[in-house]
Amino acid sequence: INQSIEALRDLSKIPERDVFFYLLEKAEAIAIFPKVVRLGLGLGAQYGEGLVYRKEFNKNIWYGPAFYKIYGVSFGPQAGIQSTSLILPIMDQEGMNVFYSDGLTLGGNVSVAAGPIGRSFSAEVDLNLDSSIYSYSQSRGLFIGLSVQGAQIKQNHQANRQFYKESIKPEDILTSKISSNLSSLRLQQMLKDLIRKNSID
Numbered sequence: 001i002n003q004s005i006e007a008l009r010d011l012s013k014i015p016e017r018d019v020f021f022y023l024l025e026k027a028e029a030i031a032i033f034p035k036v037v038r039l040g041l042g043l044g045a046q047y048g049e050g051l052v053y054r055k056e057f058n059k060n061i062w063y064g065p066a067f068y069k070i071y072g073v074s075f076g077p078q079a080g081i082q083s084t085s086l087i088l089p090i091m092d093q094e095g096m097n098v099f100y101s102d103g104l105t106l107g108g109n110v111s112v113a114a115g116p117i118g119r120s121f122s123a124e125v126d127l128n129l130d131s132s133i134y135s136y137s138q139s140r141g142l143f144i145g146l147s148v149q150g151a152q153i154k155q156n157h158q159a160n161r162q163f164y165k166e167s168i169k170p171e172d173i174l175t176s177k178i179s180s181n182l183s184s185l186r187l188q189q190m191l192k193d194l195i196r197k198n199s200i201d
Contacts, residue, residue: 001065001183003034004051005190007085010138011174012194020023023089023134025195029054029174033070036137038082044138048086049156053191056175062188063177066158066170068099072151086134086148095132100171102155106133106148111189 011020024030033050053064070086090096098104106112113131135148154171166179179185 001187004032005183005187007032007034007087007138008187008194011087011136014138019198020089020136021194023091024188027055027089027091028093029090029099030191031068031086031090031099033068033086033088033101034052036070036084036086037086046070046084046151050086051168052174053188054088054090055191056097059063060192061178062191063174065163065179065184066099066173067156068153068170069156070148070151071154072148079139081137084137084139088148089134089136090132091134098133098153099155099174102109104153106151106153108197137160144154168181191194199200 011017020178029052031050031052036048038046048070049067049069051065051067051107060173094110098106101124104110104128110132112133130144137144157167160170160173161167163179163181164173168177178188
C-alpha cells in the first residue's frame with residue numbers, strides 16, 4: 001500500500017497530469033501496481049502485484065483494497081530489466097468485471113487505452129472517453145508508454161486473506177469493505193484530495 005501511495009504521488013506531480021486528474025474524478029475505480037518488473041531478452045515478460053480501490057459515487061468513500069497480480073508477455077526486439085509503476089483508472093462496469101473475475105486478459109473483450117496526458121483540454125472536444133480502462137506508467141519519475149494489452153489480471157487470494165483475516169472475494173471487498181489500516185486510510189485520503197483539487201482547479 002505504501003508503494004502504491006508513492007506511485008500515485010509521483011504520477012500526480014507530472015506537469016501534464018490534468019487529464020489523469022479528470023479521469024480519476026470520473027473513474028469507478030483505480031488499480032495501482034507500484035512495481036511491475038519487465039524482463040526482455042527477445043521475448044519480453046512482466047509481472048507485478050498491486051491493489052484496487054472502488055469509488056462509491058455521491059458518498060465520498062473508497063472500498064478496498066483488493067489485491068491482485070498482473071502478468072504479461074510481449075514480442076519484438078527488447079532486452080534488459082526495468083521496474084515500472086502502473087496505474088489504471090477503471091472507468092465503467094465493463095472494466096470492473098475484469099477485476100471481479102479471475103484470469104481475464106486486458107484488451108480482450110474490454111477496451112484498454114494508453115492514458116492521455118495534457119496540461120489543459122476540453123473533455124467534450126479534445127478527449128474521447130470511450131475506453132473502459134486507461135493505463136499510466138512511470139519509470140523513475142518519467143512518464144513512459146507501457147502496453148498492457150494482453151496482460152492477465154489474477155486475484156491475489158493469499159494477500160486478500162492475509163489482509164482481511166478471512167477468505168473473501170474481491171467483489172465483496174470492493175462493494176462493502178472500507179479498511180481502517182492506517183496506510184490504506186492515507187491512500188484513500190490522497191485519492192479524495194486529488195479529486196477535490198481537480199474540482200477546484
